[in-house]
Amino acid sequence: MVAEHTVKAFDEDITRLRGLVAEMGGLAELSIAEAMDALVQGNEDLAAGVIARDKRIDQLEGEVDKLAVRVLALRAPMADDLREVIVALKIAGVVERIGDYAKNIAKRVGHIEGRKRFEPLTLLPAMNELAGEMVHDVLTAYAARDPVAATEVIQRDAKVDAFYDSIFRNFVSYMVENPATISSVAQLMFVARNIERIGDHATNIAEMVHFAATGNYLPDRGDVPAPAV
């Protein structure tokens, strides 16, 4: 009876851990979409909301850390269960960073001059959507414990990287032709880079989901490629 009670308590802890990570992920997804909307619309209130939400994501990461440590201390889980706790801890850390990137994009709203029909800005939403979908789909794969769906997300990262390289080249040409916009376009370069990093982090999560589900690392772990440009 004691053993059964312990197993049940452990399952409840894991469910709570996964729930916290899912909550963090939902907030991060929302921030990715809203940060780009705020940038495109020049909407500083929306940007302020994204920045405020990041504090909540940070708090949730703190809760994941504390709960994970308590589970490790009280239940001393083994094998698959231990892996489950460690992976929740690590994914929470990555989702927190994704939230930071969305916040960084939001912080640039207000530093882009002449926003109306500003050509470089029109290139970013499609790239942002790709990266946002990667985050959404990898969190779905985590919830479903689905290593195949996770691996599929990793393959999409090359598309985001190619998008980034193309945007970088386009921005450089634009600055050469429109020197008055250099300051604003430089800001947008960092936005493009932040989006590219969100894609990388979705890939990192996918690797962890794969590890959690199978116990095996994928052959090449967590590389952060510099742009080819």
Next chain:
Amino acid sequence: MVAEHTVKAFDEDITRLRGLVAEMGGLAELSIAEAMDALVQGNEDLAAGVIARDKRIDQLEGEVDKLAVRVLALRAPMADDLREVIVALKIAGVVERIGDYAKNIAKRVGHIEGRKRFEPLTLLPAMNELAGEMVHDVLTAYAARDPVAATEVIQRDAKVDAFYDSIFRNFVSYMVENPATISSVAQLMFVARNIERIGDHATNIAEMVHFAATGNYLPDRGDVPAPAV
């Protein structure tokens, strides 16, 4: 006798964990310095060495992860000991990211045209040195379990951030005046940003060292500020 044996084995594991983290840190410090040297000298061989070293840093992180999981599984440590293992795991993750930033800087060697006495490039080494010192000093604080030295590192991050803001403004002016250099200066902007992130990550480690040594979180955790520009 069994208990004593277990305590000794645990201490050996922790010493090994800390040794792996120190080894990662030493390699990351070397990469920070060499990436900047490679950039200033236009030395692609040196850059290739930094890029190759990053693979070793990634491997060491994998070893830390595996050892930490084994310690948690076999020894089920409590309280201070548990915190020690979790902090080693987290610091290894951050050092791995610092290695990635150094690698990203190295990857830009070869994309900077007209390197000889290229004015924007002369601004970066001093900033890089500041960030490299933060990494060095926070790892020393970790080795010495010294929360005061760790807190002192955190205070220095504002200097790196101010450096970054000033360099960003300078680069924008330079591009306006020298449109032919825009592509190269844009590369250097990312280098400056990578250095700024290295400073942020040294700060993150400092917070973890403080937590490991005292059991308390510092009031404001792991924020990644966007530049004021």
